[in-house]
Amino acid sequence: MTASSRPHRAAGADAPAEADPLRVWFRFIRLHRRVSAAVAAELKAVGLSIPQFDVLSTLSEREGLTQQDLAERLYVTKGNVSGLIDRLVEAGLVERRPIPGDRRSHALHLTEAGLALARTGIAAQQAYVARTLGRLPPGDVAELERVVLAWRDTARADGG
Secondary structure: OOOOOOOOOOOOOOOOOOOOHHHHHHHHHHHHHHHHHHHHHHHHHOOOOHHHHHHHHHHHHOOOEOHHHHHHHHOOOHHHHHHHHHHHHHOOOEEEEEEOOEEEEEEEEEOHHHHHHHHHHHHHHHHHHHHOHHHOOHHHHHHHHHHHHHHHHHHHHOOO
16 A cells, blocks of 8 residues: 555554655654754854854864864765865854964864854754753653654664
8 A cells, every 4th residue: 555545544543553655754744844844944044044143053063073073964965074074164153273294184173252152052052942842751861762763773783
């Protein structure tokens, strides 16, 4: 039976004993889009795009990364990171520092302004999570974490 040929269940109906993985997948994707848009709006209010926030928050956790290291952590290409870093350097939020013995790469560091903006963005994200996911019962959050980690491990084993 395909997703479109299954009988439609009324909103609020109890979950079936065995949930349909495809239906769960579509719900997950729609939820991801909804929360991504909400977080993007929160970040925009403090002057950040999601890609800028990703860079600043990553560097707030681990400074001194190269552009290649950062691209790998963010699952994007080095080319995508390069232009973004150029704009963040121009804005005075990130600085490139030479790496001794490596004339081709530079270590990326936050400026004071970059660290302050990263902290503001992190606080905005934490507030959104507290208002949404944080309102679920702790046992549900723990179960969600268990399921997400299991799904992640399965995806990694599949090469994803």
